[in-house]
Amino acid sequence: MSREDGKSFELRPIGVIKESDQGSVLKLFPAYLGGLKGVEEFSHLWVFYWFHEHDNAEGRAVLEVHPRKDPANPLTGVFGTRSPLRPNLIAMHLCEVREFRPEKGEILVDRLDGKAESPLIDIKPYLPYSDRAEDLRLPEWAMTPPSS
């Protein structure tokens, strides 16, 4: 694995994803609660976590996959997929906020099923002027959601 300038960076977990009956919960560690001020004003957040199950030499060495593990999809470089196998195990997910619980350091969101216990690494607001793309060109497999 090449690190051409010899330097790597340190990511620190800021919290953890928990499951609940109402949805997924972003649970921040106490040291980071100050970072939540005003976050309740946003309906949509980008949630970043670490694909920790693959944090090993094998998982991080993968450079090509069949998207969605479907051999019918063409072998594609990981930078053209959202595969959890990739050199840096950054997961990104757009979530809608259901409930904000700042006193507990919790944000209840939709759509993170199956990611319980994953380490949170960042939260950013969805900003319409910078996060929307129009006139897209993309391969056929990427046009529709996975049939899960």
Next chain:
Amino acid sequence: MSREDGKSFELRPIGVIKESDQGSVLKLFPAYLGGLKGVEEFSHLWVFYWFHEHDNAEGRAVLEVHPRKDPANPLTGVFGTRSPLRPNLIAMHLCEVREFRPEKGEILVDRLDGKAESPLIDIKPYLPYSDRAEDLRLPEWAMTPPSS
């Protein structure tokens, strides 16, 4: 700085951002070229880099900022902003691809001005079914692009 479970993760630069007359260039290190297969089929990519200028104890301890460094904007937790000051210095930017140069490990994109020499940490495709949010609620300062 709290790392509640004592564990941090290692991010490895996969390349670097360069400037050119035609736009910004994502230049991957040779070891990662395999990850570009098929990426030319996407018109829009999420580019992740590291806010390396702030990789120090001070920059990573900041939890509240005035968005866009404008004191007229309310003091906001960093997780409600795109501030480069935050616990994990992950930068995310939606880019349109202008030219794909796989043999050189380069992707020419728009919109990364001023980020030359920043370390690249990931590239992901923009996927319309998961990356679009509608019916947004957000604070007033976040509704329009920064007046640069």
